[in-house]
Amino acid sequence: MEGIVSSPPTDGISDLSFSPAADLLAASSFDNQTRIWEVQGNGSTVPKAAIQHDAPSLCCTWSKDGTKLFSGGADKAGKMMDITTGQSSQVAGHDAPISCARFVENVGSPGTMIVTGSWDKTVKYWDLRTPNPAFTLQMPERVYSMDVQQPLMVVATAERHLMIYNLNAPSQVFKQLTSPLKWQTRVVACFPNATGFAIGSIEGRVGIKMAEDKDSALDFSFKCHRDDKNNVHAVNAISFHPTYGTFSTAGGDGTFSFWDKDSKQRLKPFPAVGSSISATAFNRNGTIFAYAASYDWGKGHEHYAQGTPNKIFLHATKDEDVKPKPAKPKR
Template identity: 85%
Template sequence: MNLPPPAPKDFEVQFNALSAVEFLAMTLFIIASKSLSPTADLLAASSFDNQTRIWEVQANGSTVPKAAIQHDGPALCCTWSKDGTKLFSGGADKAGKMMDITTGQTTQVAAHDAPISCARFADGIGGAGTMVITGSWDKTIKYWDLRTPTPAFSVNMPDRVYSMDVSYPLMVVATAERHIMIYNLNNPSQVFKQLVSPLKWQTRVVSCFPNASGFAIGSIEGRVGIQMAEDKDASLNFSFKCHRDDKNNVHSVNAISFHPTYGTFSTAGGDGTFSFWDKDSKQRLKQFASVGNSISATAFNRNGTIFAYASSYDWGKGHEHYKQGSPNQIFLYALKDEDVKPKPAKQPLRK
């Protein structure tokens, strides 16, 4: 089945691959995670077919496959180092593997007692160099100094880790049972604040503000919460409804990504739509039509000119609604300034 795009085709590129995506440096689900490079237009995607793949995005929007990291189980997450020379991939095989982009060599650098669900690079933790932070269903996060084969330290979580994000020095970890753990990475082994999600149902994703002052959280109830890290800013906290159709069916919020320049953000969900939002003026900037399948992961590239999103079934309606042979696709959308630039408030978000 060919899915209808939410924008003209000349603004998009389709990838026929089972993958999650990170633009040198994004994260998905069946497409489990994705990331865009912070220094080049490289796209990485983790997939349930046991691989994290890398493509190079050309100036004309075409793509060239470059490399892949192989796991012994579904690949669940991927993330790039700040300098774009290394890609980390975590999987259901409990292994964390890192590829050196300059040499093409892949080595295992992390391990857990259960699947690795999320990971982020961070620099300067405790005076150290670059570290990889991994979160797992084994109810721990671990900090890996890439110069040694054992974790620098491990921190117990209240439950299985579902999502994690870093905007130095802020790190936010979301676990099962709606626990939210907030860390100042200048003191990484001590929790800065622990709270229960402001949303009533299971957490799907957390994403830190680019300026590290707070984070957004999305859940299966079609709602997003905006939370400030410091108690003194609590008056700025709010939540709003999204990803609900004309029949008032509620869909999960699967992905939240912040624009690197404007600080506005995207949400994407089980209804197959994505939207751009301005948290400061509390309004939606633009909404796109459904692609016909769930959107499982999103990412902006390094300068905010490309938006990548992955379309694949997110299992939100159970196995009985899965369509055998349904395509798993990644699209690139060429952003216009008016899509994501903040605007004066006109209509408040629905609380």
């Protein structure tokens, strides 16, 4: 199956997120909306609802039980939709655009909180029962990407800073690092088992980094998303398979690949789709891989062509493409 999502966004797609509880796909986009589709068994999609912002929508994320969808925007507002009622309300705010967000469970107190990262150089925790942030973390620079796999939280900012947190002590920095990659960070994604994370940069390179110093012998980085003319493309998205722990990378060259970090090999490359891939997501059991073909703004607004398509594809994963493989024997 290589399905295509019906009624796609009308402008650049900034983020994709699948519900952990059902085959509902959310996409945030530069047309000021975060939309939801239901993905049916045959791969067709039905538009269900949308969260409206006053400026581009930059990120979206689901609660663990799938009842709530959060959307963060360039309007500095974080909005949450209750899926059972379809009602949306503002639950978070920053002094600059909200670039990323994640739900966390039982951090500091029982219940669900939302963590938001912003270009205002802060990360804020929001207890949904009160209007003000539970606490605010000062970041060294603007927040570009963030991921959580409890208890691990990794925040990536401008100037290649990485802030690592153990959510058992959510307001204390566990470790502050400089990215192992030499160029600007585009994306960070935590391993499903929370022992480390992958980081992608604008120069077609991915770093694999363990959270604990004692495991640092397992750190490495590799090149990807470079074409045969030696052009280097940004790694825009990294998504981990929820059951196998393998991962995807997708880039400005319009290709995506599946990788196994433990055996350090590429499992399966896929051909270019004709425009850059800006966002990716696996569904809850890893049988569907969604990817957005959309301008990624990597070359600035002057290279944006009117009429550039914005499409979301649904790829049915094959086990042999995403399952870990034994390491190749050394010659």
